[in-house]
Amino acid sequence: MSKQSLIAEITGTIARSQDATDRVDAAAAGVLGLNRTDLLCLGVLVRGGPLTAGQLATEAGLSPAAMTAGIERLEKAGYAGRTRDEADRRRVLVAATPLAEQRVTEIYAPLEKLGSARLAKYTVAELETIRDFLGQGIELQNQQAERIRGLAK
Amino acid sequence: MSKQSLIAEITGTIARSQDATDRVDAAAAGVLGLNRTDLLCLGVLVRGGPLTAGQLATEAGLSPAAMTAGIERLEKAGYAGRTRDEADRRRVLVAATPLAEQRVTEIYAPLEKLGSARLAKYTVAELETIRDFLGQGIELQNQQAERIRGLAK
DNA sequence: CCATTTGTTTCGATGATCGAAATATCTGCT
DNA sequence: AGCAGATATTTCGATCATCGAAACAAATGG
Numbered sequence: 373m374s375k376q377s378l379i380a381e382i383t384g385t386i387a388r389s390q391d392a393t394d395r396v397d398a399a400a401a402g403v404l405g406l407n408r409t410d411l412l413c414l415g416v417l418v419r420g421g422p423l424t425a426g427q428l429a430t431e432a433g434l435s436p437a438a439m440t441a442g443i444e445r446l447e448k449a450g451y452a453g454r455t456r457d458e459a460d461r462r463r464v465l466v467a468a469t470p471l472a473e474q475r476v477t478e479i480y481a482p483l484e485k486l487g488s489a490r491l492a493k494y495t496v497a498e499l500e501t502i503r504d505f506l507g508q509g510i511e512l513q514n515q516q517a518e519r520i521r522g523l524a525k
Numbered sequence: 526m527s528k529q530s531l532i533a534e535i536t537g538t539i540a541r542s543q544d545a546t547d548r549v550d551a552a553a554a555g556v557l558g559l560n561r562t563d564l565l566c567l568g569v570l571v572r573g574g575p576l577t578a579g580q581l582a583t584e585a586g587l588s589p590a591a592m593t594a595g596i597e598r599l600e601k602a603g604y605a606g607r608t609r610d611e612a613d614r615r616r617v618l619v620a621a622t623p624l625a626e627q628r629v630t631e632i633y634a635p636l637e638k639l640g641s642a643r644l645a646k647y648t649v650a651e652l653e654t655i656r657d658f659l660g661q662g663i664e665l666q667n668q669q670a671e672r673i674r675g676l677a678k
Numbered sequence: 679c680c681a682t683t684t685g686t687t688t689c690g691a692t693g694a695t696c697g698a699a700a701t702a703t704c705t706g707c708t
Numbered sequence: 709a710g711c712a713g714a715t716a717t718t719t720c721g722a723t724c725a726t727c728g729a730a731a732c733a734a735a736t737g738g
Contacts, residue, residue: 462702
């Protein structure tokens with residue numbers, strides 16, 4: 373197989389990889405009974421411990437108003453709890469509930485476990501190649517996102 | 526750097542890579558004045574030539590009703606055109622306009638060009654590693670999406 | 679040529695989101 | 709101490725994307 377066609381194959385594979393990621397998240401959202409935005413917020417909460425409503429809004433790219441509504445939905449579903457920050461009573465701290473931790477783990481732990489196991493099969497040199505590939509991809513995309521924004525209106 | 530920490534680093538990098546992809550699409554949607562769903566549809570149209578409304582709906586995972594509304598928006602924005610299929614007049618063929626082709630190319634071509642150039646720097650062996658890594662990742666995610674769906678309710 | 683199937687649109691309802699205004703609390707200044 | 713702004717969240721009203729079901733239009737097969 374020629375290098376050129378390998379490159380073409382990889383280009384297509386990158387797109388399909390993004391679709392696959394999307395399917396995992398869609399399945400997770402379905403099982404949890406959440407929309408994609410709320411799933412994103414819950415993921416942030418589970419990984420990043422308690423956050424204020426505002427921090428969560430920034431992470432998720434939501435307006436304050438949308439965040440309030442989203443927290444409400446997570447709370448009603450039993451996946452998040454709200455407590456006023458006693459140090460600064462304007463703030464509201466939002467945290468994932470044990471139920472959320474448990475269900476998110478049930479959903480994502482096997483994926484992470486198998487993902488790590490899969491990586492462990494590679495040599496260190498191969499892993500470095502993969503890391504660089506991904507890292508440079510991020511840089512490229514961030515730089516291009518910047519350029520695209522500059523095209524504006 | 527130990528293999529174990531390399532694996533951990535890559536795991537985190539995968540997540541950030543998805544975020545970066547998301548930022549590119551968000552920037553593109555912003556510049557085109559489209560929401561994410563309509564951008565997805567336009568991408569399908571630009572890559573996949575004219576499609577019927579129904580095929581487009583299936584590709585995008587939308588209900589027929591939502592698709593009609595989406596096509597309307599793309600049409601109003603000047604990015605898509607509708608024509609009745611003369612062979613089967615129930616069908617409506619939707620195609621990207623030249624304006625859409627031009628603007629989508631302006632947005633994504635540099636990314637693709639630089640992406641390919643970047644890949645060209647790797648050896649064939651390295652590219653095979655990358656291809657396998659991505660391909661196995663897709664398989665893993667599809668399989669896990671299936672499992673997760675099975676967890677239902 | 680009518681009954682059924684297929685493809686799209688219309689309709690009414692719902693849900694997620696936004697910007698702006700309202701509310702609550704904190705901080706700094708005098 | 710107390711007031712003026714700044715900051716964090718919520719409420720409000722409006723808009724937009726989406727859905728399911730019904731309507732409509734056109735094809736297909738007895």
